[in-house]
Amino acid sequence: MMKHMLVAGLLACACLGQAQKDSVAMQYAATITKADLQKHLKIIASDEFEGRETGELGQKKAAKYIADYFRSLEIPPSIDRGYYQVYPLKKESSLESKLMVGDQTFNFVDDFFFWLGFSGGDYSSDQIVFVGYGIDHENYSDYNALKNQDLTGKVVMLLDGDPYDSDGNSLITGKSKMSDWGNDWRKKREVAQSKGAKAVMIVKPNYKAQVGRVKYFLENPGLTLDYPEKRGDAVIPAAFIAPEVADAVFAAGKFKSLEKIKKTIKKKGKSVTREMDVTVNLKVVRDAEEVKAENVLAFIEGTDPELKEEVVVITAHYDHVGVNKEGEVFNGADDDGSGTVTALELAEAFQKAKKEGNGTRRSILIMTVSGEEKGLLGSEWYSEFPIYPLENTVANLNIDMIGRTDKDHEDPNYIYLIGSDKLSTELHAISEEANSVYTGLELDYTYNHPDDPNRFYYRSDHYNFARKGIPVIFYFSGVHEDYHKPGDDEEKIMYDKMVTIGHLIFHTAWQLANQDKRIEVDVENEFTD
Known part of the structure; x- marks a missing residue:
């Protein structure tokens, strides 16, 4: 660059060295006026x-x-x-969507959100697989820690961003700079989908601040282009969840808290993963009109x-x-x-x-x-x-x-x-x-x-x-x-x-x-x- x-x-x-002002061009540029x-x-x-x-x-x-x-x-x-x-x-509203984890129900916007781009319906599973940061890179791989476990039909939960060591360096880049994996959640969804996942839940650490910046768009109907050529390959849902939702998952799965997991990864410099027998249902509602x-x-x-x-x-x-x-x-x-x-x-x-x-x-x-x-x-x-x-x-x-x-x-x-x-x-x-x-x-x-x-x-x-x-x-x-x-x-x-x-x-x-x-x-x- x-x-x-x-x-x-x-x-x-x-x-x-050779440039001269073009008086003709200046004449017409001058028609662009404050008034x-x-x-x-x-x-x-x-x-x-x-x-x-x-x-x-x-x-x-x-x-x-x-x-x-x-x-x-x-x-x-x-x-x-x-x-x-x-x-x-296509004009679509998702306000009635719900996320059920065990016997708890979470609300769209308050506890989780997603963008348009996938079909409505119920995305449910009897198992949630926590895959750390959801990264599959030669320097660090959460999926290697899973030992190639089959994710077909399961809901995957992962952390947003990059894992960092105790010195503040990304485990992928080796520097303080975040990797492409940390900057692009779609890359993480793509890998999870390639391994058979039904849906992805991405834990946003500063959920309230982040959802506050996009709340207007979430509470109002979204728009997508509506034509057959736009469809492309179908993608699985990606829901962004508050840390409290993640802790509810871990509690139901009798696993350590979110903060303890992040501290373990930071201290040991390697992934933490977990398969949990926790029922989950992401109910995606699409009220649509053309x-x-x-x-x-x-x-x-x-x-x-x-x-x-x-x-x-x-x-x-x-x-x-x-x-x-x-x-x-x-x-x-x-x-x-x-x-x-x-x-x-x-x-x-x-x-x-x-x-x-x-x-x-x-x-x-x-x-x-x-x-x-x-x-x-x-x-x-x-x-x-x-x-x-x-x-x-x-x-x-x-x-x-x-x-x-x-x-x-x-x-x-x-x-x-x-x-x-x-x-x-x-x-x-x-x-x-x-x-x-x-x-x-x-x-x-x-x-x-x-x-x-x-x-x-x-x-x-x-x-x-x-x-x-x-x-x-x-x-x-x-x-x-x-x-x-x-x-x-x-x-x-x-x-x-x-x-x-x-x-x-x-x-x-x-x-x-x-x-x-x-x-x-x-x-x-x-x-x-």
């Missing part, structure tokens, strides 16, 4: 739009506002004479006959999380009203250039997506059913939360860039040059590091392009105290900051859409062959 960053930096420096951004955001992030929750009336109102604006710019509709890409969803949602697209065709089939895609998600049970509206001014209105202003800038005879050589697609807050659903749908071929997609520039600052920055003139070098060193160099020549922001790559525990690279809509091998940049200002709270309101937005970031994105897209040669995918990673 650092090698690629160095190469890209050298390329950028080499380019800067226009504020005009749009006061509407998009108002109570009238009801928190813009995907599939609900507020999201439909926002979609119409965006489409009407594209129409007012005289951008020709390109999808069935309209601007919407409609996609099907709904639809919309991505809103504005396609500005390129002017070069040989290059116009190639497309630079700019995305932002216009959905947010709706209204809570107390009637509080989550207006999502920053998340992602800030990105949405910036995308609208970018559409105006590129369309104005086109109308005045200065259109870009390649085509520009401005796409505001919904479903991001429910699992990147709108962008996933587009990546699976693209309106414009993915093989012709040059890059994706994704804008998500650019209107506030985080606790790590006193000066607002910064932006986190994520992903710019992960598939194309040239994209990174173009981005660096655009900033050096036009905007002078502090470009912070903290969250671009492959070991970033926040995993932001995987958490916004650019990811659905990156996983298809398309170079991406994710523009992000970081998390603040109003993230996913009712306080994310328009009056707290820093519009001057947004203008500068909007100019950076415009100049980056302008270069991508006008240079003679399309940027190359020249970095090997998990998405390249």
